[in-house]
Amino acid sequence: MNNPPLQNESEELRKFREEWRAEVKRRNGVESVTRSESTEASDWPDTASFNVFSTSSGPASSGYATSVATVPPTPSASFHVSTAPPLSQVSSLAVSIYREAVIHEQRGELEEALYLYRSAFRRDANVDILFEREEMLGAIMAQQIAPKLENTLAMQNTKAAVSPAEHGVTTSRNLNSILNNFPPDLVFEPEDEEDSVPINLLPDEMIVYILKILDASSLERFASVNRKARVVSLDVSIWRKLAKETYKPPQIPVLPDGSSSLEYLSKQYLYDYRRLYIEHPRIRLDGVYIAVCHYIRPGLSENSWVNVNHLITYHRYLRFFPNGQVISLLTNEEQPPAHVIPLLKPTLRGLKGLLFGNWHLSGNTVVLSNLIDASSRSLTHGHGHGHAVDPSIPTVRYIFTMHLTLLSRPLGRWNKMDIVSYDTVKLETGEASPVALKHERPFWFSKVRSYALS
Numbered sequence: 276m277n278n279p280p281l282q283n284e285s286e287e288l289r290k291f292r293e294e295w296r297a298e299v300k301r302r303n304g305v306e307s308v309t310r311s312e313s314t315e316a317s318d319w320p321d322t323a324s325f326n327v328f329s330t331s332s333g334p335a336s337s338g339y340a341t342s343v344a345t346v347p348p349t350p351s352a353s354f355h356v357s358t359a360p361p362l363s364q365v366s367s368l369a370v371s372i373y374r375e376a377v378i379h380e381q382r383g384e385l386e387e388a389l390y391l392y393r394s395a396f397r398r399d400a401n402v403d404i405l406f407e408r409e410e411m412l413g414a415i416m417a418q419q420i421a422p423k424l425e426n427t428l429a430m431q432n433t434k435a436a437v438s439p440a441e442h443g444v445t446t447s448r449n450l451n452s453i454l455n456n457f458p459p460d461l462v463f464e465p466e467d468e469e470d471s472v473p474i475n476l477l478p479d480e481m482i483v484y485i486l487k488i489l490d491a492s493s494l495e496r497f498a499s500v501n502r503k504a505r506v507v508s509l510d511v512s513i514w515r516k517l518a519k520e521t522y523k524p525p526q527i528p529v530l531p532d533g534s535s536s537l538e539y540l541s542k543q544y545l546y547d548y549r550r551l552y553i554e555h556p557r558i559r560l561d562g563v564y565i566a567v568c569h570y571i572r573p574g575l576s577e578n579s580w581v582n583v584n585h586l587i588t589y590h591r592y593l594r595f596f597p598n599g600q601v602i603s604l605l606t607n608e609e610q611p612p613a614h615v616i617p618l619l620k621p622t623l624r625g626l627k628g629l630l631f632g633n634w635h636l637s638g639n640t641v642v643l644s645n646l647i648d649a650s651s652r653s654l655t656h657g658h659g660h661g662h663a664v665d666p667s668i669p670t671v672r673y674i675f676t677m678h679l680t681l682l683s684r685p686l687g688r689w690n691k692m693d694i695v696s697y698d699t700v701k702l703e704t705g706e707a708s709p710v711a712l713k714h715e716r717p718f719w720f721s722k723v724r725s726y727a728l729s
C-alpha cells in the first residue's frame with residue numbers, strides 16, 4: 276500500500292472530523308441555549324407550564340422522550356408578540372401537525388401520535404423548537420391582552436350600572452349579550468302572517484304602564500311571547516316599582532335613621548332591579564308555606580305474629596302578612612290543606628296548634644318571634660288588625676320562637692324553608708328550651724290565588 280493515498284485519505288478523514296465536530300458544537304450550542312432557557316423558566320414559581328412531549332431527533336429515531344417546556348414570564352414592555360417573526364407556511368403546517376401529535380400522545384393514542392410526529396419532522400427538522408416558541412408566544416399574548424380584557428369587562432359593567440333616575444333597560448352582562456343580537460326594529464308578530472296585531476299600535480310607554488300592574492309571574496309570562504315583549508318587559512321603571520313594593524320592612528332591615536335599606540341594596544346590584552328581585556331573598560306573601568310530615572306509629576293486633584303499623588301524616592302551615600304578622604298552624608290528617616288554607620286569616624280562632632306572632636327577614640334567615648297560642652286571652656280582636664302582641668301580659672306564660680333558612684329552588688322562587696331552631700321561652704325567667712322536632716320536613720311554598728287578590 277502506498278503512502279500518498281494514505282496521506283490523502285487521512286486528510287479527507289481529518290476534514291470530515293473537523294466538519295462533524297463543528298456541526299456537533301453548533302447543535303450542542305442550540306440545545307444548551309434551549310435547556311438554559313427552560314431551566315431558568317422552571318425557577319419562576321408563578322408561570323403557567325405546559326406538558327410537551329418532544330425529542331431532539333424526532334420520535335421516529337429515539338422514541339418518546341418526555342420533557343416539560345415552561346412558559347417564561349412576561350418580557351419587558353418593549354417586547355410585543357406582534358414583533359415576533361411569523362412562521363413560513365411549511366413551518367406553520369408542521370407546528371400544527373406537531374400540536375395534534377402532542378394531543379394524541381397525551382390521550383394515550385401512541386400510533387396516531389407517532390405518525391403525526393414523523394410527518395411534522397419531515398416537513399421541518401426543528402419543529403419541536405418552533406412548537407415551544409409558539410406556545411411561549413401564545414402565553415405571552417394571553418398575559419398582554421389580560422389587562423385589556425379586564426378593562427373591557429369593567430366598561431361593560433359600567434354601562435350596565437345606570438343611575439336609578441335614568442329611564443331605560445338595565446340588564447346583567449349575560450342577558451345584555453343576548454339582547455345585542457336582537458335586530459334594532461322589533462315588533463309584535465302574529466302567529467299567522469295574515470292576521471293583524473293591534474298591540475303594535477300602542478306606544479311602548481303605554482305598554483310599560485300596563486305591565487306595571489302585573490305581578491312578576493305574569494310579567495315574565497308576557498316577556499316569553501317574543502323578543503319585542505322581552506325588551507319592553509325589561510324597562511327599569513317596571514322592576515323598580517316591583518322592588519319598592521316588595522322590599523320594605525320587615526322584608527329588609529330598617530336603618531338606624533329609620534329609612535329603608537332598599538337604596539343600599541340597589542347599589543349592591545348596580546341598580547339592576549330585576550336581578551335584585553330575582554336574587555335577593557324575600558318572603559312570598561301571595562301564598563302559604565306548607566310542610567308535609569310523616570311518621571310511623573305501631574298499632575295493635577289481635578294476633579301476635581301480625582305487626583300493624585300506621586302511617587301518620589300531619590301538616591305545618593306558615594302564612595306571612597305584609598304588616599309583620601305570621602300565622603303558624605299544626606294540623607293532623609283529618610284536616611286536609613284544601614280545607615285549612617282558606618281559613619288562614621287573622622280572625623281565625625278555635626283550632627288547636629294555632630299560633631300568632633311576628634316575623635322579620637335578616638339575610639336569608641327568617642325569624643318568627645312572639646308566637647302565642649291563639650287560645651290565650653291576650654289575643655283580642657285587635658290583634659287581627661295588625662297590632663303587635665305584648666309578651667308581658669300575665670296571662671301568657673310561654674311564647675315560641677322559630678328560626679328558618681329561606682332557600683330558592685330554582686333561582687328566584689324563594690319557595691323553601693328549613694327549620695333551624697324551634698324554642699319555647701318562659702316569660703317569667705326568660706329561659707329558652709328547644710322543642711323536640713323528630714319528623715319535621717322543610718316548608719314548600721304554595722301559591723294561593725285568593726291571597727294574591729287580597
